[in-house]
Amino acid sequence: MxxxxxxxxxxxxxxxxxxxxxxxxxxxxxxxxxxxxxxxxxxxxxxxxxxxxxxxDTELERAEIEMIIVAVSGDNHCLYCVVAHGALLRIHAEAPRLAEQVATNHRTADINEAHEAMLDFAVKLTEHPAAVDESDLERLEEYGFSRRAVWDIGSVAAFFNLSNRLAQLADIRPNEEFYDLGRDADE
The missing domain is CATH 1.20.5.810 (AhpD-like)
Incomplete structure (x- = not known):
């Protein structure tokens, strides 16, 4: 810091x-x-x-939570959270390349349509919160997310918008250990 x-x-x-x-x-x-x-x-x-x-206390899987965090943090250019939660995403998703894909452009990442919709919503809430409306929630429900899960997606996105801004305010740098975590398929 x-x-x-x-x-x-x-x-x-x-x-x-x-x-x-x-x-x-x-x-x-x-x-x-x-x-x-x-x-x-x-x-x-x-x-x-x-x-x-x-x-x-969530209806989301841990890998889904980490996907949201990495997408929002990438959108906010938060180095600490992209690196730290990128490591957690690699571990929880058991996908050593996924974090960089999600942080850079989740729409081209190797994820399913439901997760793309989830991340579209999280990024929209990040970039244009006043534009979020009922149709966004309904779209997530069409992909199988319950209203409680939609709340959880929004809560994670909102919290990490806060976290990103605090990390940037304080200039918190990622620990070196985070860069290598989850890169080996045996981890």
Missing amino acids: RHFQVPDREDLPDDVRERIDEETDRAGFTPNVFRAMAYRPSHFRAFFEYHDALVE
């Missing part, structure tokens, strides 16, 4: 430090977004609580 000082670990509240330690143990490294968001502990708590709700 180049524009704001990353707090020292020992200066963090216990619960924030514990959450960072849990993620470090799980991932094998500390994703930079955790250290950056700790700049404001109350914001850290709210950010990660909502993130967790989006990925745990």
